[in-house]
Amino acid sequence: MLDLSQLAKLTEELERAVLVKDFDEIQRLCLEHNDFIFSLKPEKKNSVINQKLKTFIEIHHLAIQLVQDTHRIMQNQLFQSIKARKSVSKYKGVKHAK
Structure with a gap:
């Protein structure tokens, strides 16, 4: 049987974390409640x-999307940083600078 109080609490905490874009809290909540999240199943006769x-x-999907978008942005920034370092190191003057 589904624990509605746990579901309501988790929904509220996850929504709060999404609103303030607290990535660490989103990841913590998803890791701590992983088994519960994957055990959720719809009830045939209970629309509530x-x-x-x-x-x-919907909130869980927003949280995942937020984390994935942030990860993509960070990867892009890292790639640009590495690319800039590689292009700067091509100059001989940089290698022999004191």
Whole structure:
């Protein structure tokens, strides 16, 4: 049986973390509640539970998207930084500078 209080608490905490873009908190919540998240299943005859699940899924999707977008931006910045360092090191004057 689905624990509605745990689902409501997790939904609220995850939504708060998404709103303030707290990536560490998003990752912590998802790791701590991983088993619970993967155990969620819709109920055939209970529309209230299904609506709460739908809300949680939407917020969870937003959290995942936020983390993935941030990861992509950080990878791009790292690539640009490495690319700039490689192009600067091609100049002989840089290698022999004191």
